[in-house]
Amino acid sequence: MKKKLLYFLIFIPGLLLSSCEKEKLGNPPASTVADFSYTISNNGYAPCEVTFTNSSLNAGGYLWNFGNGLTSTDSNPVVIYDTPGLYTVTLTCTAENNVYYNKLVKTLVVNIKDPMAGLTQVLYFTSRNPEGGGVHLVYLTDGVPQVQDFEPVELSRPYGIAVDTAHSKVYVSDYSLGVIYRFDADGKNPVRILDYAVPGQEIVDSPEALMVAGDKLYWGRPGGIYRCNLDGTSPEVYISTEGTVPEYPIDMQYDEESGKIYLVNDRTDYTGGYFTCDFTGSGMTEVIPDIDGTAIEVDTEANKVYMAVYPVDGTAVTEGGVYICNTDGSGLAKIGDYGSKATWGMTIDQERNKLFWGYKISNSNPDGKIIRSNLDGSGQEDWLTGVSPHAMQIAWIKL
Secondary structure, eight states: OHHHHHHHHHHHHHHHHHHHHHHHHOOOOOOOBOOEEEEESGGGBSSEEEEEEEOOBSEEEEEEEOSSSOEEOOSSOEEEEOSOEEEEEEEEEEESSOOTTOBOEEEEEEEEBOTTTTOEEEEEEEEEETTEEEEEEEEOOSSOOOEEEOOOOOOSOOOEEEEETTTTEEEEEETTTTEEEEEETTSOSOEEEEETTSTTOGGGSSOOOEEEETTEEEEEETTEEEEEETTSOSOEEEEEOTTSSOSOEEEEEEETTTTEEEEEEOOSSSOOOEEEEETTSTTOEEEETTOEEEEEEEETTTTEEEEEEEOOTTSSOOSOEEEEEETTSTTOEEEEOOOSBOOOOEEEETTTTEEEEEEBSSSSSSOEEEEEEETTSOSOEEEEEEEOEEEEEEEEEOO
């Protein structure tokens, strides 16, 4: 018993002394911990904007390396990635305290997706023949073009075509029949989504220009620009030009970045002209008055407009052909010829910097061709012969 009491008397003072010593040491210095997260715009497809959110602790400074040759010392930087790929992003923090348990570096891999992955570049075009018309596609390669036909449908004058890349659909309008068809991107499963003979769909009569923007299909006809849902439901007047110009948009293009519509107005029965307006129709401006344009294409990267124009005395175009100008109408110049019949189709291959347009000898016999040139009109070649080409459009699309 005495031994136990002695041990207790020795142990308790030792424990108290140890506790006092720990209190004298104080709290350890705060460590620095590097950490961050990020969000990506455009669903992660290039080009996109990556916003980095810094959640590091007790850091005196930051050094970012974004894996693309750029660095930053900002706390929460925003970086634009233009090219697809895997980017190793490293955040290095400056420590507030020199302690061994600092974690000064955080690394994450950012995956910028390729918007063209799984997509095929295709030229779509319509044609006329003595029995009616057809729709076709050509895979764009550096080899000889090979034409593939869509499933046949009733056609007479297929003057309009538009491609919905988001849903892999192709739309074709027929001026004479007053109808619009929708196809799968490979030319299968045609559906007549609008027919002016159907009650409630009369506003699709005489459709020519076609375009897809967002979740709507738009077409030009006498009286302005009209639209519907992509399945043909809810057709309505979108931009009315009743009693004013342009009376009949026969071809049009939309530049999503600038929010502009570019169009040519029919001159056979109306006043003609090259026009621009905002997407809502406001600011409608006749850029080049009175010209008789039948097709239009816009190079949004170079701010250039291409038009097929018939000659009209007293206008800016007295010699028919394929013309180029700036989007504001300046610098108008002829760069090519078309055949004896109207050219209804033009399109641009941005991959190879080429312009395509139709060259017709007759309205429906396969005696025409599609001409391809450089974007300035030089280097012209007969790219595809033995066809009567009408509307055309190039797209990268999932088949």
